[in-house]
Every structure is written in C-alpha cells, then in structure tokens.
Amino acid sequence: MIKAIMARMPAILAVLVLFAFAAPELSAQQINPTASAVQEEQLMRALQSGEAVSGRVTIVDPRAADLIKPGNKNWAADHGGMVKTINIVAILGILAVLVAFYLIRGKIRIEGGFSGRTIQRFNAIERFGHWLLAATFIVLALTGLNLLFGRALILPLVGEGAFGTISAWGKIAHNYLAWPFMLALVIVFVAWVIHNLPSRTDVEWIKQGGGLFKKGVHPPAKKFNAGQKAIFWSVIIGGVALSWTGVMLLFPEWAGSSSDWQFYQVIHAIVAGVLTAIIIAHIYIGSVGMEGAFDAMGTGQVDENWAREHHSLWVEEVKARENAAPGGAAQPAE
Ligand code: HEM
Known part of the structure; x- marks a missing residue:
C-alpha cells in the first residue's frame, strides 16, 4: 500500500501544487x-x-x-445657456431698438416728394443674387431658430405631431438651402465688393449719423453709404463663418474631434443670432422704414429724388456717364 502511494507521489504532488496556485486565485x-x-x-x-x-x-x-x-456637458450647457441668451438678447434687442426708432423718427420720407423720374439702381443679376440670398437666409434663420426655441415656443402651440413634422422638414430645408445660400453669397460679393470698399465719404456720413436721426440732413454717399457697407461686410463675413461652420456640422468627419464639432456648433448658432438681428434692421429700413427704398430691389428703378437724398454722389456719377454716352442715352447704373 505504502509502495503504491510512493509510486504515485509525483502525481499527487503535482495535483497539490496545482491546487496551491489555483486556490488563491x-x-x-x-x-x-x-x-x-x-x-x-x-x-x-x-x-x-x-x-x-x-x-x-x-x-x-x-x-x-x-x-x-463629460466634456459634452459643457457643450450642452453652452447650447442651452449662452447660445440661447445671445440669440434672445440680439433679436429682442434689435426689435426694441427698431420700435423705439419708428416711434421717435417715424418712416423716413422722400423730403422732396416723388419726382416721377427714375434711375436704374440694380440690374437683374444683382436683384437675383439679393433675393436668392434673402429667401434662403430667411428660411435658414427660421428653421435654425426652431432648433433653439421651437420646443419652448412652437411645440405648445401646435402639438407634438405637427411640431415633429415641421422640425423634420425644417431640418431638410436647413441642410439643403445652405448651398443656394452660399451661391448667392458669392454672386452678391462679386457684384458689390467694389462699391463697398471704405472711402473718405464714409467718415462724414457716420459723423452726420447718416441723416437717419434728423430731417433735412442728407450726407453725401456713393452707391452704398457707410451703413450699407457695414451690412454688406457683416453679411459676407458672417455668411462665410456660417457656411464654414455649417459644412463642418454637416460632415462631422471633417470637423476633427467631437469637441471641435461642438465648437463649430456654438460659433454657428452665435453668428446666426447676431446676423439675424442685423438683417432684421436691414429688412426694416429696406421696406417699411424708408419711403422709396424697396423699389431698388423690387423693380430695380428708384425715384431720382430718393437717389439724390440718399446717394447724391452716385447720382452725379450716373448722370455724368449718361451725358458721356453717345447721344446721351441712359445707361444702366453700376
Ligand atoms: C424681405 C427681406 C429683405 C428686403 C425687403 C430687403 C431689401 C433691400 C433693399 C431695398 C436693398 C437696396 C438698398 C439700396 O437701394 O441701397 C437691399 C440691399 C441689400 N440687402 Fe436686402 N432685403 C431683404 C433681405 C436681405 C437679406 C436676408 C440679406 C442677407 C442675408 C440681405 C442683404 C442685402 C445686402 C448685402 C444689400 C446691399 C447693402 C445694403 O443695401 O445694405 N437682404 N436689400
């Protein structure tokens, strides 16, 4: 028996060693x-x-x-906090300023009245570029604002089903209209950049507040005055910033890390809010705020008295060109 145990000793030891290591585990x-x-x-x-x-x-x-x-929490907070606040302050702020301006100054009239003679201010390409830019921007602004404020403002009014449909179509419109918006930005830039370079007349125009605040004040201006140049450059710089960040949002793989994507989103929403406020002021002055202004983009023809009061140097240029043309024929204004 002992012999048999001794003969199996190596195997027994091996099993014990195995248990010794396995047991602690x-x-x-x-x-x-x-x-x-x-x-x-x-x-x-x-x-x-x-x-x-x-x-x-x-x-x-x-x-x-x-x-x-966890870094996403910072982004979520910005999205809900800072970005929304900037949009609210910019948009409600400009609306308050415009209401105050209208109540104090009223509609800016053509002081000499309509002359009945017109001058061509914008040709068909300029008007096409402008209206493409305007139409796409307005839809982009409304559908973008729906992303920020729709849940709080529209959802309670229309209910979940309708809000879902509006938002889904809004998202599609936002993604696809970005492209014609960029095209319009290029057309407008090419057509008008030459008239929007800073000049000495801008300083005088600014000193006189553009004649906006006092009747009878008409600082001289070429095709675009300093205020319009400010609008033009805001649209170009803001439009490029929106386009760049928007493309990054559409194609996240180009944006880099996810925090880079979030950074683009925050910049996109802030620039959009500020530019929307600027454009609200532009729409006011280009429509109900100033008599005779809308025609420039409507028919392309403006009344001569309007042109003399707001763009006297430009009228002189147009008249000089007309007189220099063979037979003194009227030439489209540039
Ligand atoms: C219903 C909306 C709009 C109306 C009624 C309107 C009206 C006008 C008018 C009348 C002009 C010509 C002013 C002149 O003869 O000197 C003009 C110019 C211009 N518009 Fe608009 N516009 C609208 C929307 C927009 C939008 C959404 C944008 C850009 C996003 C825009 C950008 C411009 C620019 C850059 C100019 C040239 C600079 C200036 O006159 O301020 N417009 N617009």
Missing part, C-alpha cells in the same frame, strides 16, 4: 466582489477629469467608441 475572486467597483472608480475619475470613457469599435469613426464624454 479562486479565493481572490470570492473575497473581491468589488471588481466592478474598481471599474467604477476609474469611471468616476474619468468623469471628473473630463476625458472620455471609451470602448473599442471596428467601424471607421473612432469617436463612436466614446461611451461617456
């Missing part, structure tokens, strides 16, 4: 039920430091691996 698992707590601690640390908690993915976009990204 087993008991560690048993007495360490906190393996998930360790992971949780890592998770809490990651949440505090703002880095992403990531898994592993086999698809091309590695950002899809981010399970939790």
